[in-house]
Amino acid sequence: MSRSSVSRYAADPSAALPAGRMLVADILRRPDGRVLSCSAAPMVAGALGAAGHQVVTGTVHLLEEGLDSDLRAAVAHATASARRAGDVLGAEGSGGVAVVVAEAGLRPVAEAAVGSWAQVMGPRTVLLASPRSFCAGVERAIDVVEALLEQQHGLGGRQVFVRKQIVHNTHVIADLTERGAVFVEELDEVPPGALVVFSAHGVSPQVRAEAARRSLQVVDATCPLVTKVHAEARRYAERGNSIVLIGHAGHEEVEGTYGEAPDATVVVGSAWDMAGLDLPDPSKITYLTQTTLAVDETRETIAALKKRFPQARGPGSEDICYATTNRQHALQAVTAQADLVLVLGSENSSNSVRLVELARKAGTPAHLIEDCSRIRPDWLRDVATVGLIAGASAPPALVQDTLSALAGLGPLTVREQITTTEDTYFAPPSAGRKNR
Numbered sequence: 069m070s071r072s073s074v075s076r077y078a079a080d081p082s083a084a085l086p087a088g089r090m091l092v093a094d095i096l097r098r099p100d101g102r103v104l105s106c107s108a109a110p111m112v113a114g115a116l117g118a119a120g121h122q123v124v125t126g127t128v129h130l131l132e133e134g135l136d137s138d139l140r141a142a143v144a145h146a147t148a149s150a151r152r153a154g155d156v157l158g159a160e161g162s163g164g165v166a167v168v169v170a171e172a173g174l175r176p177v178a179e180a181a182v183g184s185w186a187q188v189m190g191p192r193t194v195l196l197a198s199p200r201s202f203c204a205g206v207e208r209a210i211d212v213v214e215a216l217l218e219q220q221h222g223l224g225g226r227q228v229f230v231r232k233q234i235v236h237n238t239h240v241i242a243d244l245t246e247r248g249a250v251f252v253e254e255l256d257e258v259p260p261g262a263l264v265v266f267s268a269h270g271v272s273p274q275v276r277a278e279a280a281r282r283s284l285q286v287v288d289a290t291c292p293l294v295t296k297v298h299a300e301a302r303r304y305a306e307r308g309n310s311i312v313l314i315g316h317a318g319h320e321e322v323e324g325t326y327g328e329a330p331d332a333t334v335v336v337g338s339a340w341d342m343a344g345l346d347l348p349d350p351s352k353i354t355y356l357t358q359t360t361l362a363v364d365e366t367r368e369t370i371a372a373l374k375k376r377f378p379q380a381r382g383p384g385s386e387d388i389c390y391a392t393t394n395r396q397h398a399l400q401a402v403t404a405q406a407d408l409v410l411v412l413g414s415e416n417s418s419n420s421v422r423l424v425e426l427a428r429k430a431g432t433p434a435h436l437i438e439d440c441s442r443i444r445p446d447w448l449r450d451v452a453t454v455g456l457i458a459g460a461s462a463p464p465a466l467v468q469d470t471l472s473a474l475a476g477l478g479p480l481t482v483r484e485q486i487t488t489t490e491d492t493y494f495a496p497p498s499a500g501r502k503n504r
């Protein structure tokens with residue numbers, strides 16, 4: 069991969085910057101008026117912010133020419149004071165990065181930042197895994213909250229409470245919060261008689277009973293594929309079976325399914341848990357699974373269960389859902405050819421975390437990122453091919469933002485690898501339908 073060199077230019081001194089702040093340019097305006105879009109800015113700002121610096125993004129006005137002909141450069145501008153023009157450090161190459169500081173003391177930081185990003189500039193390929201991003205259950209759950217927010221605005225601003233995160237993604241939660249949704253952990257935070265949405269991960273019958281006791285108006289956004297597992301738990305428990313629920317203890321979905329038949333259910337996390345399993349009747353054992361587990365690992369866990377209890381049986385159809393399975397296959401298709409895998413998703417997103425684990429298991433370095441601001445320059449060193457996927461709860465816009473940010477480091481070739489197509493759709497409950 070080619071490397072960029074660092075050189076100096078001058079920048080407009082009129083743009084005052086408060087002491088201690090660093091300005092990362094998202095646009096460089098040249099003296100002749102032409103502009104260079106610095107689309108790597110979110111990554112540069114994110115890395116500086118994570119290192120504890122106060123960072124803003126904005127336009128940097130250059131006072132002299134010097135950028136390479138295709139309007140791409142990496143520039144750091146350090147001024148001795150906010151009102152005096154100083155040097156601009158530039159890495160002439162195929163990307164654009166600029167950092168401006170108002171204090172001489174921060175100059176080494178700006179120079180180091182530019183240097184580290186300049187080192188990873190050059191042509192790169194992204195293998196874009198497909199399917200990726202929102203699944204049908206997540207779209208349905210978000211649609212329900214959006215529809216209720218619209219309806220409530222029309223009805224004089226009645227609040228829309230949501231128990232737990234509607235889906236496990238920080239950006240989705242921030243967006244819906246900004247639009248008026250009120251997220252709570254438990255129902256005792258919801259005023260009696262209020263409107264509350266149950267999240268895509270489902271709730272136990274105990275939570276439903278509590279909602280009824282508090283006379284709450286419930287709109288249930290539980291994914292139908294989670295509801296299916298709940299129904300299986302009830303059905304097999306009614307037949308007198310023991311239920312081995314394979315999943316992560318403490319995950320909301322597991323808590324909800326467990327709650328359907330707590331006296332008959334035991335939660336196991338992995339094949340290692342089988343040794344200590346003591347069940348009353350080895351001929352009446354049913355295993356169920358969380359919907360978002362790793363397919364291969366779960367197969368091993370089921371094999372260990374059957375080794376211990378040969379008569380254990382599963383449900384009629386797979387509990388691991390289509391979206392989880394499809395994203396894992398899509399990831400595997402890009403991982404083998406990638407030097408690095410990036411998974412867009414939040415830390416509490418089970419299916420996203422599984423994708424990172426799968427890539428690492430295959431021997432490819434992989435990182436879970438909330439968004440492109442979490443990418444670090446050292447991850448990209450000697451990386452010519454990046455595998456990119458988004459978990460089922462990560463918004464599609466984050467993928468586009470990441471592609472745009474990577475393109476700010478040099479020419480980017482994007483190749484989509486489609487392993488299957490999805491057309492699954494779950495209709496929202498009638499109370500949570502949008503007016504079309």
Ligand code: SF4
Nearest residue numbers: 203205206291359389
């Ligand atoms: Fe439903 Fe699967 Fe999406 Fe979870 S990941 S919401 S179970 S479709």
